[in-house]
Amino acid sequence: MRLKMVRRLVDVNIIYATQPAQLAKFRKKQEKDPTRKVNVSAQSIRTYIFIGLLYLFLFGILSSANDFVSSPGPFVNMITLFALLAISQGLMSFYNVFYESKDLQFYRPYAFSDAEVIAGKSISVILVLLMALLPMISYFIILPIQAGGNILVGLLFGLLCAMILLSILFLGTLFLSHLITKSAIFKKHTSLVSNLIIGLSSLISIGAYLYINMLQSEHSVAGDLVTQPSIFPPIEVFHSFILNPLDSGALLGILAWILLLAVLIWLVKSQVLPHFYDAALEVSSSHAVKERVSQMKVGDQKAFHRFTVSYHKRLLSDGTLLTQVIFMMAIFPYLFTFGLFLGASRASLQIENYLTPQYLLPLSLIAFMIGVFNSVESLTSIGISLERENFAYLRALPIDFKRYCLKKFWILFSVQSALPIVLLVGVSCYFGVHPLSLLAMLLIWFLTSLSLSVIAFRRDYKLLTTNWSTVTDLMNRNRGNAALRGLLIFIFIIVMLILIGFAFYLSAVAFTTLIASAIYLLIAAIGALATVYIYKRTFYKFNQEIGE
Structure with a gap:
């Protein structure tokens, strides 16, 4: 894989992930000074990194007020929440960058390998998700600092756990996206299935947020955060491993997560990389149908009302x-x-x-x-x-x-x-x-x-x-x-x-x-x-x- 080619792909695909309003702002900036070239991709990347670091700082400060060492519940729940948000936004971003962009057919005549195309687009997605990923990392940093002892070793274990979890989330989302887009139902009802997935993932994230908020409010009022339950207990393994890496239970738990990561790596390497380019190209080749009003009978008020209502039913579907x-x-x-x-x-x-x-x-x-x-x-x-x-x-x-x-x-x-x-x-x-x-x-x-x-x-x-x-x-x-x-x-x-x-x-x-x-x-x-x-x-x- 050539890093120079991946960088070029990132420069192109980050534009698909950038909000149109931000692109319009860059265009206005270019119009004010035509002699000065505005590097849209570089400025977009810097913006995403800045926002991600800002969220990391803000959530790090907020997290330091909680005693994560003696209360694993809030630690697990907040990581679970940001993981769900990352998956929810990741599915949307993967779909927009890989499929909605409809640009994959233009890469085939050039010397881009499938791995380079996937890497370039994936990095673009990760940059967009920094505001969800970096706050999650902050909890892995706060915990070893609060635990004391050898902080450097604790930070290394914390970052190791964060990288394991982030890798699983990324590869899992990539594999899930590929699996869904290859299905016959998705090919036949692309818009319906994609929006159902987006809606369901958003609903799950919102439900988790409300439930975690309720738990924190309830236990805060009661003055007891230590006994706050975890909504996804497997993540407690990271809490135990960071605090006591030699504990047998923590080691077995980390090995289980590493095994899951290895399985996902094998699945992506054997099932996704060889076929992802063609599958994405097949989906992106379909074009949205723009409905045009061709006939309308509005001779009287009732007919006009029926037309307006039926037209907007189709428009809002x-x-x-x-x-x-x-x-x-x-x-x-x-x-x-x-x-x-x-x-x-x-x-x-x-x-x-x-x-x-x-x-x-x-x-x-x-x-x-x-x-x-x-x-x-x-x-x-x-x-x-x-x-x-x-x-x-x-x-x-x-x-x-x-x-x-x-x-x-x-x-x-x-x-x-x-x-x-x-x-x-x-x-x-x-x-x-x-x-x-x-x-x-x-x-x-x-x-x-x-x-x-x-x-x-x-x-x-x-x-x-x-x-x-x-x-x-x-x-x-x-x-x-x-x-x-x-x-x-x-x-x-x-x-x-x-x-x-x-x-x-x-x-x-x-x-x-x-x-x-x-x-x-x-x-x-x-x-x-x-x-x-x-x-x-x-x-x-x-x-x-x-x-x-």
Whole structure:
């Protein structure tokens, strides 16, 4: 294998893994100074390494607060969580880089070996996954430091365990991806199967996160982290081996992991490398079908409604769209709240006492925060661009295009709102939210979501994109710097949690139910007026822009 050729392949394939918004930023930088060549691949690699090291530092600092030596549960659970996240993101990244890029056929005429192509693409995937892999490594570094003794030897054993686990995760994901793509079902239903896999892996990762969060909250409230159970006990072997490498049980456990690694190496060498290139080429040769509106009968209002609904049923049937946009946006706000509330509930804190109409102010803030996360990058933010050239085609037809766009918005808004409403009602009922409080939260959520959705709908038209290759590309357009965006989201969450905590305190010491209800009605009235103004004003400008 020639490292120079692998490096060239990494330079090419890292572009497929880079967000379109970041690529647009590089292009603008090049336009400002045409004489200075911008090395996109080098800057992308540096960005991924920087973000990965930042996550390593942050999670290393956070990890040092836990006593991993006497409590293997948190150590095992956090490594398991990041391993699941790596697998989930790895499957998506492998599919995007190896198959969605559709570039494998261009390598065959050149002197690239199959191993070099796989190595170049694999390194590109690993660079994207650094933000998941490096935090996992941090736990293997923190444990021997906390254990004391000969820290250098402990770090060597810790890094050895980390490399064993990372190698197993990488080879296992590679073998699993190859096995799936060679199946007859995948070849026949590529989009459906790939999105089911992505959705299932994401669901497992989210479920593990919520469960671990619940365990940590429950045991933190009880003041006992030592007895926290491990959700994947085989990883405890690494904990035992790092602390006591001469223990017979730890040695047998490490040998079992090494044996698993050897089996995966043999499988990849014998089953994947000889056939992977042809299998990936066969999958990547298939092209997505772009549906074009050819006939439509819209002679009356009922026919127009039937056409619009049936057209959007086909438009929204993409699995990635359902998984990444609708499902992930609906469940995201519960990732950092559900486990905390569930742990507090199981610790007998009687949180239902704080979910009555007396606490309408903090509950409204919670509904507002959930509404923001459900709506900022939801279906309405990409609904127009999803049509590709069909949007311009429909616009040229002799129909009431203003009415079509209005109906389109409400279809998109209804579809994107169904799951968030079900989740909000279900979670609220589970924790015992008072019925009146639940209705109040739903109203605040609706006002927040409608305002942000109509703004996003108009913004999608202003950023209309028809040449996107995947829904992921469409979602990532104009997001800007990923690190800055993550920092802003983090700041927003912290500010909202502080406001919610203060509102709970204020409601407990200064508000009666009557006062809380009066304040809520005032806020709801102002919010309703603001929503009506935003809705009418935004659609007025939108209709002017489309020439209606």
